[in-house]
Amino acid sequence: MSDESLALARAAxxxxxxxxxEFHNVANCVALLGPDFVKLDExxxxxxxxKPGGKYYYTRNTSTLVAFAVGGTYSELPASPGGLKIxxxxxxxxxxxxxxxxxxxxxxxxxTQLNVxxxxxxxxxxWFDRDLSVAGRVILEEEGGTYRxxxxxxxxxxCRIPSLCIHLQTGEERAAFKVNKEDHLQPxxxxxxxxxxxxxxxxxxxxxxxKTAWAEGHDPLLxxxxxxxxDVSVSQISDFELALYDTQPACLGGPSxxxxxxxxxxxxxxxxxxxxxxxxxxxxxxxxxxxYVSLAVLFDHEEVGSASQCGAGSPIMSEAVKRITASLTGCxxxxxxxxxxxxxxxxxxxxxxxxxxxxxxxxAHKHDKNHAxxxxxxxxxxxxxxxxxxxxAVTGFLVRELARRAGVPLQExxxxxxxxxGSTIGPIISGNTGLRVVDLGMPQLSMHSCREMMxxxxxKACVDLFGAFYxxxxxxxxxxxxxx
Numbered sequence: 001m002s003d004e005s006l007a008l009a010r011a012a013x014x015x016x017x018x019x020x021x022e023f024h025n026v027a028n029c030v031a032l033l034g035p036d037f038v039k040l041d042e043x044x045x046x047x048x049x050x051k052p053g054g055k056y057y058y059t060r061n062t063s064t065l066v067a068f069a070v071g072g073t074y075s076e077l078p079a080s081p082g083g084l085k086i087x088x089x090x091x092x093x094x095x096x097x098x099x100x101x102x103x104x105x106x107x108x109x110x111x112t113q114l115n116v117x118x119x120x121x122x123x124x125x126x127w128f129d130r131d132l133s134v135a136g137r138v139i140l141e142e143e144g145g146t147y148r149x150x151x152x153x154x155x156x157x158x159c160r161i162p163s164l165c166i167h168l169q170t171g172e173e174r175a176a177f178k179v180n181k182e183d184h185l186q187p188x189x190x191x192x193x194x195x196x197x198x199x200x201x202x203x204x205x206x207x208x209x210x211k212t213a214w215a216e217g218h219d220p221l222l223x224x225x226x227x228x229x230x231d232v233s234v235s236q237i238s239d240f241e242l243a244l245y246d247t248q249p250a251c252l253g254g255p256s257x258x259x260x261x262x263x264x265x266x267x268x269x270x271x272x273x274x275x276x277x278x279x280x281x282x283x284x285x286x287x288x289x290x291x292y293v294s295l296a297v298l299f300d301h302e303e304v305g306s307a308s309q310c311g312a313g314s315p316i317m318s319e320a321v322k323r324i325t326a327s328l329t330g331c332x333x334x335x336x337x338x339x340x341x342x343x344x345x346x347x348x349x350x351x352x353x354x355x356x357x358x359x360x361x362x363x364a365h366k367h368d369k370n371h372a373x374x375x376x377x378x379x380x381x382x383x384x385x386x387x388x389x390x391x392x393a394v395t396g397f398l399v400r401e402l403a404r405r406a407g408v409p410l411q412e413x414x415x416x417x418x419x420x421x422g423s424t425i426g427p428i429i430s431g432n433t434g435l436r437v438v439d440l441g442m443p444q445l446s447m448h449s450c451r452e453m454m455x456x457x458x459x460k461a462c463v464d465l466f467g468a469f470y471x472x473x474x475x476x477x478x479x480x481x482x483x484x
Contacts, residue, residue, distance in 0.1 A: 011272075012269065021151075060309070071289070072287055089271055092300050096187075138239070259455060266452065269442055274353070378458065390430045402472055
């Protein structure tokens with residue numbers, strides 16, 4: 001494995017470890033893009049702010065990111081707006097989320113638990129016997145009655161979901177290992193202090209007690225831990241959106257570090273690769289002669305259907321195309337905004353990128369033997385005749401030709417006829433906007449587990465493919481006869 005592959009894989013590990021939630025994922029993607037990317041406000045006029053050669057980003061709900069770099073020669077096409085080269089992914093992953101009333105009455109063994117809700121379709125049995133912490137976003141009240149949003153990560157393990165010992169299970173129960181998501185997934189948080197030999201020392205917090213009805217629904221110790229981490233008073237905590245996560249850091253594994261082990265590879269691996277590729281391209285000489293806008297759009301809520309204010313089912317993608325195009329073309333009577341948007345859409349192309357299913361050596365029969373992607377063998381093109389994926393002859397050819405020119409390996413995946421097929425943001429984006437879309441992904445094992453696995457080399461393969469897309473799509477598309 002090359003030094004560059006290992007360096008990228010290690011950088012990806014650092015990103016995954018520092019991103020326990022979608023909010024942290026977006027913040028770390030912004031940090032990866034660097035200071036040259038200027039933050040935009042969706043509630044302000046952009047026309048005087050966007051310039052050829054400029055680099056920009058904005059977020060929605062703190063959990064969705066839109067970042068883009070404008071080609072340096074975009075303004076040379078006033079009568080015919082340039083297109084957009086788009087990489088789409090999602091920021092969220094299945095996890096356990098703390099309910100609005102999280103305090104679960106002390107039960108058997110005088111144990112206090114946290115009240116949690118499942119998010120997405122997780123492999124919930126993998127959350128047992130993991131050292132779990134809490135992270136997310138918190139709304140704080142400031143002096144003068146104003147409010148601000150901050151991210152929090154408690155980092156240390158504060159709760160656990162223990163398995164039931166083998167001795168208390170019947171043979172049938174051991175064989176089935178059925179998880180009741182309401183009864184069996186509530187984590188142990190603490191033991192009643194009055195029953196312990198010594199009250200545990202807690203980090204000192206600022207004075208002020210929670211007084212609201214909302215706060216009364218949460219364990220005072222949980223609020224104190226959050227306040228201590230943020231160095232605020234408990235009374236300032238007005239609301240939060242928190243999730244549990246496994247505290248084990250991401251790492252490289254295998255005799256030659258050929259594997260990457262981490263939580264949330266689906267789909268933080270795509271987010272990292274997209275931000276890295278956009279950063280590289282935006283700082284390259286090629287941007288100066290580009291007539292396109294290069295975009296990365298990373299949505300929230302893919303794991304629960306994408307139908308939200310900040311999901312792929314929202315107007316975010318179409319609004320981005322419309323506002324960027326209108327701001328750069330200075331639409332007039334000669335080129336109305338609607339015309340500019342439609343021209344830009346027809347010239348644009350989107351890589352819908354979510355993780356893909358690598359062949360499992362213990363369950364190889366679950367794959368079509370001709371479409372069995374392997375770890376460390378390159379990015380996967382995902383196809384489905386029933387439109388669960390958007391890849392067709394045209395979109396598939398375009399990405400395969402880009403990969404061929406760049407020397408980037410590709411693999412193919414089609415689900416077996418006797419297996420269900422998942423889906424992702426590709427069909428949603430294509431259906432909502434009319435964009436040409438192809439579905440891709442890095443191969444992985446243990447998808448939706450608390451701890452997942454992928455090939456270390458595939459991080460670089462994906463970054464290289466994204467770079468080839470930003471660099472060469474315009475030329476490849478110009479040489480193709482457009483399908484109408």
